[in-house]
Amino acid sequence: MPRGTVVIDADRCKGCGLCIAACPQSVLAFSGKLNPSGYDVVHMENPDACVGCAFCAMTCPDIVIEVYREKVAS
């Protein structure tokens, strides 16, 4: 189970690609699918590699990405 995951608001994504460049784990890529605004929406291409670092979300200028991290077992 991956340590993190992201939820992407596809309709608000503007396909800027900053999140793809920011991700240290190469999780994200363009999906090839266009949203109603005509942008190529980002998706998790390698979801298993996600560690929930939130670098993608921090750089997203449209606050499109929510980040979740596995709760650490106590």
Add this chain to the structure above:
Amino acid sequence: MSVNLETMTKVFGRPDSLTDARFTYCPGCHHGIITRIIGDTLDELGIVERTVGIAPVGCSVFAYRYFRCDSQQVAHGRACAVATGIKRARPETIVFSYQGDGDFASIGTAESIHAANRGENITVIFVNNQIYGMTGGEMAPTTLVGQKSATTPEGRDPKLFGYPIRFSELIAQLEAPVYVTRQALYDTKHILQTTQAVKKAFQNQVDGKGYSLVEVLSACPVQWRMSPTQANKYIAETVTEVFPLGDLVDRG
């Protein structure tokens, strides 16, 4: 491999101090990142209910739609004078102005300098992308030598139009300001540093310490004719050579 959100904690989401409104900014524009950082700051310091934001003229004219606080939309360049009026009238409010390079460093030069010189207890966020986005990509006072723009089609010639103004350095010369810093957003490390800077700039006001200015080197991919990632690289390699990053004043 499926992921179960119920066993996970949300570690990043939209700040509560921002509304749900969609940003009107271009893809890859840094205005959205700065807006999100300010929202997080208002959340963290718990001050949104006593904050008054000032929306300028420029790409961020709709800033009043993005924050869940009282706002005044004001004439081009005048935000620092308006901020002065609001803060003197209502000293208990937290007042921030949000301005681009035309607003802050061209038409607003006098207002920007004198609010700083009076040491108004306000927070000023100065978005420097070396171009006028909203009106079609004209030269800004901060446009680099040789940079092409709608009004410098052959590139900025210093013999005709002078050199880019390092406005934070001008403000840093004044006696009153307590925090003047230049930041950037071109990678995660710098986004985190900008976040700390913005938080300090607001905390200073909460503590009644005086005037704080955060200049943020920002991308304008459309008017620079670059992709968002190219724009970030350009800031990292070229823009920071002209506008050095770091704290110019920190009397906090």
Add this chain to the structure above:
Amino acid sequence: MGERLLLRGNEAIAEAAIRAGCQCYFAYPITPQAELLEHLAHHMPRLGRTFIQAESELSAINMVYGAAGAGVRTMTSSSSPGISLKQEGISYLAGAHLPAVIVNIVRGGPGLGNIAPSQCDYFQATKGGGHGDYHVIVLGPSTVPEAGELTMLAFELADQYRTPVIILADGLLGQMMEPVELPDPIDPSTLPTKEWATTGAKGRDPNIVLSFDMDPNDLKQANLVLQEKYRTITTNEIRYEETDTEDADIVIAAYGTIARICRSVIRMARAEGIKVGLFRPITLWPFPYEQIKSLSEKVRTILTVEMSAGQMWEDVRLAVAERAETPFYGEMGGIVPTPRSILSEVKKHVR
């Protein structure tokens, strides 16, 4: 139960502003209204209120915008060239429905002009001055006591209608001294709260102060709201004074300092058997068109006298149309006509 003080016009306006509960005053020095600033520089900090000598008149009007938007009574003052600088800010105040008081101690123009008294800013004050379809209420005092009264009224009207109000005085009025009786001061903290102001959105939705709408239909609606406001002000707030007009053959139309001088003219004229009256608009906007129109149905001549090339004269002619003769006598450059010179002008129109 007020105090009786010997004050310059500038000081009377300043003191009246304090007593009206003005919380914030922002201005830039310019002759001939320096005493206004100085009086407030002295008193406002002692009262725990705000005085800022701004970096320019342009900055000052924007500080007024901020303070007005934050819901306090606020004022700026200047003289003609400085008022030109404020026009952008005044348009914004009007468009954003913000109350504010702006004092113009008019001097000779255009350009740098000089520092002598004039009435050459009537167009600027009453016909807009700044960009867009808007008006501001314009009050024209003619004595120092009236300058004080109208300043207090200005704050009331500004708040009532959420609109800028201009006090249109001149350098003579600003400098002359007269005994003034002023009312007891209003404590600003007792003024009603402005629910629309930017005071911090605790327990309510955010308030937005703005004059901007990209949608033409919505901006049209916003303009219709403003126009409706101006109609209401026009219905309710026209003020004027008629002196000896009941039996007059000739009526002088004049405001401010000239109207005051014309009181002597009437005395002198009537002593010579000439039946002269005076129509004195007190609100220059809204302008008493109907009242002048009625007058023009009863008298032969309405002579407009101004320290200008003839600005209020246009509104008088608009009101009168062809019903009576509408000659003009004006002085420019800061020259103040004497009663004698006005009287000889009056005599030219006696039949």
